[in-house]
Amino acid sequence: MTKFYHFNFNVLDLDRSLAFYKQALNLTPVREKEGADGSFKLVYLGDEAGSDFTLELTWLRDRTTPYDLGECEFHLAFRADDYDAMYEKHKSMGCICFENPAMGIYFISDPDGYWIEIVPEAK
Structure with missing residues (x-):
């Protein structure tokens, strides 16, 4: 048997990404790991619902250029229990891309x- 555990996004500016995920989706760090030499840092973000699934943000010290995401034909999805309020929040943040x-x-x-899909709670 297997179980979903986490998904990874590599990020260029860890502090900026942490602030975005907190503001946009209320995701907060649940655990971290840092290389002994400071060359990398992993921060795992959890949701308010206490899901076992986490989003791993990987920061690499020596990375200075943005990541090539190709055609962005992949995404992470979140289900919103208050879809309309979430939409208005994201609209005011200016982060809706499609x-x-x-x-x-x-x-x-x-x-x-990285693209993140927002889906309304199933009715």
Whole structure:
């Protein structure tokens, strides 16, 4: 048997990313790991619901250029229990990058250009 554990995004500016995920999705650090030589730092973010699944943000000290995300044909998805309020919050933050009203979903983009899908709670 296997179980989802975490998903990774590599980030260029860890502090900026931590602030974004806190503001946009209320994700907060649940554990961290740092290289003994300071060459990397991993920060695992958890949600308010206490899910076992986490988002791992990887920061590499020697990385100075943005990551090439290709055509962004991958994404992470979150289900929102108050979809309309979340939409308004993200709209005010200016981070909505794509909307699909016909499907009832939208996407936000994080500081490194990763797309995150926001889906309404199933009714």
